[in-house]
Amino acid sequence: MLNPVKVGILGLGTVGGGTVHVLQRNAEEIARRAGRGIVVTHACAKELNKTHPYSTDEMVLTTQLSEVVSNPEVDIVIELLGGTTIAREMMLQAIANGKHVVTANKALIAKHGNDIFAAAQEKGVMVAFEAAVAGGIPIIKAVREGLAGNKIEWIAGIINGTSNFILTEMRDKGSQFADVLAEAQRLGYAERDPAFDIEGVDAAHKLTILASLAFGIPLQFEKVYMEGITKISPEDVQYASELGYIIKHLGITKRTDNGIELRVHPTLVPNKRLLANVDGVMNAVLVQADALGQSLYYGAGAGALPTGSSIVADLVDVTRTLTTDPGNRVPHLAFQPNALVDLPILPIEEIESSYYLRLSAWDKLGVMAQVTNILSDNGISIEALIQKEPICGAAHVSVVMLTHKVVEKQVNKAIQTIEKLDGISGQVTRIRLEMLDG
Amino acid sequence: MLNPVKVGILGLGTVGGGTVHVLQRNAEEIARRAGRGIVVTHACAKELNKTHPYSTDEMVLTTQLSEVVSNPEVDIVIELLGGTTIAREMMLQAIANGKHVVTANKALIAKHGNDIFAAAQEKGVMVAFEAAVAGGIPIIKAVREGLAGNKIEWIAGIINGTSNFILTEMRDKGSQFADVLAEAQRLGYAERDPAFDIEGVDAAHKLTILASLAFGIPLQFEKVYMEGITKISPEDVQYASELGYIIKHLGITKRTDNGIELRVHPTLVPNKRLLANVDGVMNAVLVQADALGQSLYYGAGAGALPTGSSIVADLVDVTRTLTTDPGNRVPHLAFQPNALVDLPILPIEEIESSYYLRLSAWDKLGVMAQVTNILSDNGISIEALIQKEPICGAAHVSVVMLTHKVVEKQVNKAIQTIEKLDGISGQVTRIRLEMLDG
Numbered sequence: 081m082l083n084p085v086k087v088g089i090l091g092l093g094t095v096g097g098g099t100v101h102v103l104q105r106n107a108e109e110i111a112r113r114a115g116r117g118i119v120v121t122h123a124c125a126k127e128l129n130k131t132h133p134y135s136t137d138e139m140v141l142t143t144q145l146s147e148v149v150s151n152p153e154v155d156i157v158i159e160l161l162g163g164t165t166i167a168r169e170m171m172l173q174a175i176a177n178g179k180h181v182v183t184a185n186k187a188l189i190a191k192h193g194n195d196i197f198a199a200a201q202e203k204g205v206m207v208a209f210e211a212a213v214a215g216g217i218p219i220i221k222a223v224r225e226g227l228a229g230n231k232i233e234w235i236a237g238i239i240n241g242t243s244n245f246i247l248t249e250m251r252d253k254g255s256q257f258a259d260v261l262a263e264a265q266r267l268g269y270a271e272r273d274p275a276f277d278i279e280g281v282d283a284a285h286k287l288t289i290l291a292s293l294a295f296g297i298p299l300q301f302e303k304v305y306m307e308g309i310t311k312i313s314p315e316d317v318q319y320a321s322e323l324g325y326i327i328k329h330l331g332i333t334k335r336t337d338n339g340i341e342l343r344v345h346p347t348l349v350p351n352k353r354l355l356a357n358v359d360g361v362m363n364a365v366l367v368q369a370d371a372l373g374q375s376l377y378y379g380a381g382a383g384a385l386p387t388g389s390s391i392v393a394d395l396v397d398v399t400r401t402l403t404t405d406p407g408n409r410v411p412h413l414a415f416q417p418n419a420l421v422d423l424p425i426l427p428i429e430e431i432e433s434s435y436y437l438r439l440s441a442w443d444k445l446g447v448m449a450q451v452t453n454i455l456s457d458n459g460i461s462i463e464a465l466i467q468k469e470p471i472c473g474a475a476h477v478s479v480v481m482l483t484h485k486v487v488e489k490q491v492n493k494a495i496q497t498i499e500k501l502d503g504i505s506g507q508v509t510r511i512r513l514e515m516l517d518g
Numbered sequence: 519m520l521n522p523v524k525v526g527i528l529g530l531g532t533v534g535g536g537t538v539h540v541l542q543r544n545a546e547e548i549a550r551r552a553g554r555g556i557v558v559t560h561a562c563a564k565e566l567n568k569t570h571p572y573s574t575d576e577m578v579l580t581t582q583l584s585e586v587v588s589n590p591e592v593d594i595v596i597e598l599l600g601g602t603t604i605a606r607e608m609m610l611q612a613i614a615n616g617k618h619v620v621t622a623n624k625a626l627i628a629k630h631g632n633d634i635f636a637a638a639q640e641k642g643v644m645v646a647f648e649a650a651v652a653g654g655i656p657i658i659k660a661v662r663e664g665l666a667g668n669k670i671e672w673i674a675g676i677i678n679g680t681s682n683f684i685l686t687e688m689r690d691k692g693s694q695f696a697d698v699l700a701e702a703q704r705l706g707y708a709e710r711d712p713a714f715d716i717e718g719v720d721a722a723h724k725l726t727i728l729a730s731l732a733f734g735i736p737l738q739f740e741k742v743y744m745e746g747i748t749k750i751s752p753e754d755v756q757y758a759s760e761l762g763y764i765i766k767h768l769g770i771t772k773r774t775d776n777g778i779e780l781r782v783h784p785t786l787v788p789n790k791r792l793l794a795n796v797d798g799v800m801n802a803v804l805v806q807a808d809a810l811g812q813s814l815y816y817g818a819g820a821g822a823l824p825t826g827s828s829i830v831a832d833l834v835d836v837t838r839t840l841t842t843d844p845g846n847r848v849p850h851l852a853f854q855p856n857a858l859v860d861l862p863i864l865p866i867e868e869i870e871s872s873y874y875l876r877l878s879a880w881d882k883l884g885v886m887a888q889v890t891n892i893l894s895d896n897g898i899s900i901e902a903l904i905q906k907e908p909i910c911g912a913a914h915v916s917v918v919m920l921t922h923k924v925v926e927k928q929v930n931k932a933i934q935t936i937e938k939l940d941g942i943s944g945q946v947t948r949i950r951l952e953m954l955d956g
Binding site: 098102103105106109110111112113114115210216217218221222225226227228229230231296354357358364369370371372373374375376377378379380385386388389390391392393395396397400401402403404405407408409410411414415416419 | 536540541543544547548549550551552553648654655656659660663664665666667668669734792795796802807808809810811812813814815816817818823824826827828829830831833834835838839840841842843845846847848849852853854857
């Protein structure tokens with residue numbers, strides 16, 4: 081058997097520890113698969129006096145990043161620093177030093193992947209990032225290799241476990257968003273500053289990557305439309321349920337004749353769909369492709385060991401192709417670098433979707449005639465409508481409508497007009513709805 | 519760009535036509551991914567005077583298999599002949615001629631894969647078979663590469679679309695097995711001779727392959743326990759539903775301390791599980807792995823284009839590793855050939871499962887005391903029990919029980935004793951039950 085491949089790891093936190101744990105615990109299985117061992121020989125941690133449960137006598141522990149990325153003994157660097165500044169610098173240094181890199185850093189790939197891959201291409205090294213999207217689910221491999229014969233039409237994914245946990249709890253317990261968020265923070269499912277998760281930024285990073293893999297376009301994080309789950313009310317969760325839908329926070333990217341849709345937002349999904357039944361912190365990605373049709377990939381989207389699972393899979397892949405000539409490796413973004421096409425990304429106003437609309441009407445009959453006229457004037461037809469009688473003494477009724485598919489700007493125009501009506505109280509709630517039916 | 523890779527195809531039926539269709543329709547996308555074109559230059563069909571919708575002027579059509587497998591121009595042979603005699607011979611000839619092979623032939627791989635892979639290994643060529651398990655779902659790639667860091671604990675899959683379609687219809691319409699089978703035949707979901715599907719043979723072929731990929735064991739089709747869906751009654755479907763379960767035909771393989779379980783049979787599954795909600799002809803495979811936990815892969819398990827999708831993915835993979843030294847390619851069975859371990863396969867009597875038991879009792883009270891004593895004597899404890907009062911005049915009641923986990927031979931012994939009781943009418947129906955909870 082060949083000598084073990086030597087790995088240097090930047091960051092020994094949760095994911096770093098999980099990765100080393102998986103490599104050690106499954107060392108025998110991994111070597112039986114890869115044909116040689118994969119061993120962490122160098123690790124950079126924040127402090128050395130802390131106990132690192134998976135450090136071994138053979139592992140050089142350091143606080144100096146450069147001792148790993150510049151070390152001639154290291155074949156592959158695992159970057160788990162997080163963030164996009166030092167992590168970017170270290171990754172580029174590792175590449176410049178001719179090292180292959182494995183990373184779980186979705187923000188870094190989404191924002192700087194184009195440059196990083198170009199640098200890697202030039203040096204003939206690989207940058208692997210399975211762990212950057214949907215944690216342990218091998219979704220990058222599935223889209224990049226498993227569906228290589230397909231023209232991918234769209235992808236819709238639950239790719240942020242924190243948001244999915246909060247929405248699941250809101251549905252199961254009828255709770256308010258803020259209460260569930262506090263609970264999620266207590267359980268460690270949400271960060272103390274949860275903005276990245278609940279505002280959709282984290283999902284947008286992952287969606288950026290999926291879109292590039294699916295359509296062969298450069299990474300364009302700055303063009304993703306982002307909307308989080310902070311405004312979802314128990315009322316909307318309940319009404320959606322009455323209509324046969326579940327609200328999920330989805331990342332959606334779709335190829336249309338006019339360009340690529342790239343959007344992250346709460347979405348009503350028919351409750352019969354598998355994707356609607358992905359609960360708690362779990363992730364799932366649904367892919368519509370022209371030859372295969374629909375396929376779905378489900379699993380843990382975060383956590384030390386699931387993320388470690390993806391990182392080790394990348395290590396095995398990289399190990400196998402160490403001697404492959406770079407031109408025959410799987411391209412970073414699924415398509416050959418010279419075959420990426422800069423398709424336009426559609427502004428959110430130009431996307432097509434169905435919509436859930438909820439409004440408060442003071443005077444049911446007259447107002448509803450006005451509302452339906454406005455919708456019709458804007459080319460919006462109604463698929464379903466429910467009215468909720470006023471609760472003890474309240475003078476207004478809640479009206480909930482589902483529309484057929486329409487271009488978003490038409491809905492925005494209609495809403496603006498509706499909100500000006502005398503009989504309408506407050507704002508119209510609008511949530512996008514996807515049938516996910518191909 | 520490099521010259522296109524030249525492919526010869528054996529068989530231009532449904533899947534062959536679908537494969538050529540996918541290659542042609544998505545030629546541009548495929549070349550953008552693979553870095554070069556993939557073109558069918560030679561095709562062997564049963565008759566030449568029939569119209570072959572996807573044949574082109576550049577494609578040599580022949581009725582002679584040897585004109586493809588021995589043709590020096592052909593780089594990769596796609597074997598779509600079916601069966602295990604001529605297909606085996608042709609595959610070995612292609613390998614002997616130094617050609618890589620892609621196949622959808624699950625029977626051939628399950629029964630003769632060990633020899634075929636050995637021959638391929640010796641010649642330094644690849645045999646790829648993503649299409650052999652679960653049609654278009656990239657499950658081989660997921661298990662073989664995506665989960666390479668894991669110790670896989672078990673796999674449970676809906677891997678025969680015909681059986682799943684029949685069970686779904688029986689549940690949704692309360693129909694008899696025979697009626698739904700006839701309907702499935704009318705719709706083209708079941709063959710005129712449906713034995714391979716409904717008796718579990720097809721699922722056993724696929725499970726054999728999954729087990730080898732998961733555990734690094736040689737292919738051992740002859741050791742799979744097989745039970746089809748022909749004895750499932752609408753009554754059992756209904757009672758299962760009342761208890762919160764759905765009956766699915768599953769292939770299950772599990773690593774235990776005593777050996778590997780390898781079994782195909784109808785199974786009660788909690789109705790909350792995603793796998794329980796995979797309906798109609800769709801397939802899904804649930805994998806329990808030590809680092810990742812549970813992951814699920816869902817999609818079309820058959821059909822011209824979905825199967826073509828997997829075949830083309832294999833073609834792209836093979837194309838990319840044409841110049842890779844064989845030792846660094848992904849091993850055929852996920853583990854290096856010299857690292858396969860011949861773990862014992864457990865006889866079905868030795869497996870552990872929970873059970874659904876249904877019996878007809880003539881005299882409720884006295885008999886039930888006897889039954890529960892017999893179960894208890896055999897170490898079987900009851901998790902749930904329902905009794906169905908006799909329907910207008912019938913003298914017997916149906917009693918349905920769910921047991922906790924127990925070794926199967928204990929259940930068999932108990933059933934034998936129970937069936938001899940005076941108060942018991944006819945046979946005890948026994949269906950295995952899996953919680954699928956890790």
